[in-house]
Amino acid sequence: MERKSGWEIWNENKIKDSFEYCEKYKEFLSKNKTVRKFVNSCVEIAENIGFKNINEFKKLKKGDKFYKVNKGKEVIFGVLGNKKLIEGCRFIVAHVDCPRIDLKTTPLYEDENIALFKTYYYGGIKKYQWLTIPLALHGVVFMKDGSFKEIEIGEKEDDPVFTITDLLPHLAKEQIKRTIEDGFPGENLNVFVGTIPDKSKDKEKIKSNILKILKEFYGIEEEDFISSELELVPAGKSKDSGIDKSLILSYGHDDRVCSYTSFTAFIDSLNSENNNFCILVDQEEIGSRGSTSAGSSFFEYFIEEVLEKSDYSVSDIKKTFQNSKAISGDVNTLLDPNFKEAYDPRNSAKIGCGVVLTKITGGRGKGGSTEPTGEYVAYMRKIFDKNNVLWQPGEIGKLELGGGGTVATYFARYNIDTIDCGTGVLSMHAPFELVSKADVYSTYEAYKAFYREE
Numbered sequence: 001m002e003r004k005s006g007w008e009i010w011n012e013n014k015i016k017d018s019f020e021y022c023e024k025y026k027e028f029l030s031k032n033k034t035v036r037k038f039v040n041s042c043v044e045i046a047e048n049i050g051f052k053n054i055n056e057f058k059k060l061k062k063g064d065k066f067y068k069v070n071k072g073k074e075v076i077f078g079v080l081g082n083k084k085l086i087e088g089c090r091f092i093v094a095h096v097d098c099p100r101i102d103l104k105t106t107p108l109y110e111d112e113n114i115a116l117f118k119t120y121y122y123g124g125i126k127k128y129q130w131l132t133i134p135l136a137l138h139g140v141v142f143m144k145d146g147s148f149k150e151i152e153i154g155e156k157e158d159d160p161v162f163t164i165t166d167l168l169p170h171l172a173k174e175q176i177k178r179t180i181e182d183g184f185p186g187e188n189l190n191v192f193v194g195t196i197p198d199k200s201k202d203k204e205k206i207k208s209n210i211l212k213i214l215k216e217f218y219g220i221e222e223e224d225f226i227s228s229e230l231e232l233v234p235a236g237k238s239k240d241s242g243i244d245k246s247l248i249l250s251y252g253h254d255d256r257v258c259s260y261t262s263f264t265a266f267i268d269s270l271n272s273e274n275n276n277f278c279i280l281v282d283q284e285e286i287g288s289r290g291s292t293s294a295g296s297s298f299f300e301y302f303i304e305e306v307l308e309k310s311d312y313s314v315s316d317i318k319k320t321f322q323n324s325k326a327i328s329g330d331v332n333t334l335l336d337p338n339f340k341e342a343y344d345p346r347n348s349a350k351i352g353c354g355v356v357l358t359k360i361t362g363g364r365g366k367g368g369s370t371e372p373t374g375e376y377v378a379y380m381r382k383i384f385d386k387n388n389v390l391w392q393p394g395e396i397g398k399l400e401l402g403g404g405g406t407v408a409t410y411f412a413r414y415n416i417d418t419i420d421c422g423t424g425v426l427s428m429h430a431p432f433e434l435v436s437k438a439d440v441y442s443t444y445e446a447y448k449a450f451y452r453e454e
Contacts, residue, residue: 003349003350003353003354003392004353005350005352005353005438006018006352006353006354006390006436006438006439006441006442007246007352007438009390010390010438017441018437018438018440018441019245019437021437021440021441021444022248022437022440022441025238025248025257025260025261025440026237026238026239026240026248026250027238028041028260029238029250029251029252029253029256029260030237030238030250032256033136033138033233033251033252034138034139034229034231034233035073035096035097035282036072036073036140036229037138038096038256038259038280039069039072039073039074039075039096039280040072042075042077042263042280043067043069043075045263045267046065046067046077046267049065049267049270050065051065051066051067051077052065052066052067053066053067053068053069054066054067054068054078054302054305054306054309055068057309058309059309059310059311060080060306060309060310061080061310062080062081062082063079063080064079064080065077065078065079065270066078066079066306068302068305070291070292070296070298071291071292073096073282073292074280074281074282074292074293074296074298075279075280076277076278076279076280076298076299076302077263077266077277077278077279078275078276078277078278078306079266079270079272079275079276080275080310081272081273081274081275081276082273083273083274083275085275085306085307085310085312085316085320086312086316086319086320086323087323088275088320088322088323088324088325089274089275089276089277089303089320089324089325090272090274090275090276090277090324090325090326090450090451091277091279091324091325091326091327091411091416092262092265092266092277092278092279092326092327092329092447092450092451093262093279093280093281093294093326093327093328093329093407093411094255094258094259094262094279094280094281094328094329094330094407094422095255095259095280095281095282095283095284095285095294095330095407096255096256096259096280096281096282097122097123097255097282097283097284097285097286098123098233098251098252098254098255098256098285099121099122099123099124099125099254099285099429100121100122100123100231100232100233101119101120101121101122101130101135101164101189101191101231101232101233102119102120102121102122102229102230102231102232103117103118103119103120103225103228103230103231103232104117104118104119104120105225105226106118106222106225106226107119107225107230108193108207108210108211108222108225109207110204110205110206110207113195113197113206114192114193114194114195114206115192115193115194115195115206115207115209115210116190116191116192116193117162117190117191117193117232118187118190119189119190119191119232120186121186121189122231122285122286123285123286123429124285124429125429125430126180126429126430127180127184127185127186127189128166128180128183128184129430129431130164130189130431131163131164131165131166131184131189132163132164132165132166133163133234133431134154134161134162134163134234134235134236135154135161135162135163135164135191135232135233135234135235136152136153136154136155136159136161136162136232136233136234136235136236137151137152137153137154137162137230137231137232138151138152138230138231138232138233139151139228139229139230139231140228140229140230141218141220141224141225141227141228141229141230142224142227142228142229143224143227144227149218149219149220151218151230154235155235155236161235162191162192162193162232163191163192164189164190164191164192165192191232193210194206194209194210194213196209197209198212233251233252233431234251234431234432238250238251241434245437246352246436246437246438247434247435247436247437248434248435248436248437248440249432249433249434250432250433250435251431251432251433252433253331253423253425253428253433253434253435254330254331254425254428254429254433255284255329255330255331255422257331257422257423257425257435257440257443258329258330258331258422258423258443259280259329261329261423261440261443261444261447262278262280262327262329262447263278263280264444265444265445265447265448265450265451266278266447266451268448269448269451269452272451272452273454274451274452274453274454276451279294279299281293281294281407283295284330284406284407288407288410294407294410294411295410299410299411300317300414303317303320303321304317307320318415321414321415321416322415322416324416324417325376325379325416325417325418325450326408326411326412326416326417326418326419327418327419327420327421327447327450328370328406328407328408328411328418328419328420328421328422329421329422329443329447330406330407330408330420330422331356331422331423331424331425331428332349332356332358332394332395332396332420332422332423332424332425333348333349333394333396333397333424333425333426333428334348334349334350334351334394334424334425334426335348335349335350335351336426342397342398342401343397343398344395344397344398344399347393347394347395348394348395348397349392349393349394349395349424350392350424351424351426351436351439352436352438352439353390353392353438353439354389354390354391354392354438354439354442355384355389355390355391355392355421355422355423355439355442355443355445355446356391356392356393356394356421356422356423356424356439357377357380357381357384357391357392357393357394357419357420357421358393358394358395358396358419358420358421358422359371359372359377359393359395359419359420360395361396361404361405361406361408361420364399364400368405368409370408370409370412370418370420372412372417372418372419373417376417376418376419377419379417380419380421380450383449383450383453384446384449386449386453387445387448387449387452387453389442389445389446389449390438390442390445391442391446394424406420408420421443421446422443423435423439423440423442423443424436424439
């Protein structure tokens with residue numbers, strides 16, 4: 001299948017639209033580097049255009065716009081169209097969590113006159129990529145009295161930043177002989193926090209001074225770390241990349257590019273005849289096992305509530321799901337000219353050639369893949385072509401090299417037709433990932449076409 005770049009076939013107006021859309025995307029991405037911030041910002045936008053918490057509705061009717069937040073880290077938005085719910089719904093689900101560095105439960109310690117944070121890495125990363133770069137600390141600390149304190153250090157111009165050190169090449173003779181996995185142990189991802197001592201203390205003077213600063217400016221005691229959600233992410237804003245500014249270099253494209261495009265497509269399709277839902281979930285990068293993930297029962301309970309408030313029975317949920325259609329909005333990889341040996345060029349997506357429709361995820365013998373039916377793949381092709389969406393098929397690398405999971409399985413299990421469809425990304429899971437503005441805008445147009453198709 002021939003793939004043509006959007007820059008080659010789009011007219012000047014379309015190119016201008018894509019650039020303008022991506023300016024808003026960059027701004028949103030820069031401001032919302034945690035799951036909670038992303039969810040809260042989406043809720044704020046929705047409320048400003050008339051969305052209400054579903055708890056405020058005794059009954060739901062055509063045109064009602066509603067949402068529900070799950071524990072601050074997952075949200076579902078819905079709007080009812082003309083069609084009966086049992087005739088089916090349109091779901092797009094994307095995950096808002098991204099690879100990052102989290103603080104351990106008891107993170108702060110002192111070693112060799114340096115205060116450091118112990119950390120966990122979150123999601124599948126190449127650990128060495130997170131060394132020596134500027135990091136910002138984001139998150140929330142929850143207190144025993146029920147209050148909480150938001151933390152953001154490293155994003156303002158005059159803020160300090162954090163970093164993890166690496167061994168200088170002069171002393172790395174033994175390190176470079178090891179595998180990447182063994183050469184960069186996870187327990188060594190310790191973050192430098194400070195070096196000034198509290199002279200009034202007899203021991204752990206550096207740590208004591210850091211605790212004093214945290215108490216003074218943030219009201220945090222050492223024991224409060226245990227009920228915190230603090231994470232280190234690359235500091236700085238999303239930036240244009242390339243002399244022609246056709247690319248975006250940023251933290252968090254996986255999978256906030258699909259979260260943002262699905263949410264904006266949903267908001268821009270409120271007059272659709274369909275019953276549309278936008279679902280933003282957490283914890284995909286660590287297996288979707290938590291209460292705010294796609295693997296929880298929150299989605300099912302939410303649809304049951306929608307049915308009950310629309311004068312249906314909970315037992316109608318089976319028929320509703322059977323007649324529904326879903327997109328698992330997740331990123332895919334792109335053919336990288338620096339690493340061609342990892343790809344099958346005939347079946348790999350290419351940068352700038354549009355949103356990627358992924359029939360097979362998983363790896364080796366299609367292990368772990370949901371594999372949608374041929375009928376549903378044809379249906380998606382029809383929608384995209386009908387609406388002049390720039391799209392391409394893709395897969396995750398060579399047969400016995402690639403593979404990966406998405407949230408598709410958690411919706412396919414309800415007998416909902418589900419397919420993976422999202423933006424192509426280079427340097428996936430790195431601190432800074434690369435996407436094409438043409439692919440971001442094509443993803444938005446694909447999702448909008450899906451929501452609006454009768």
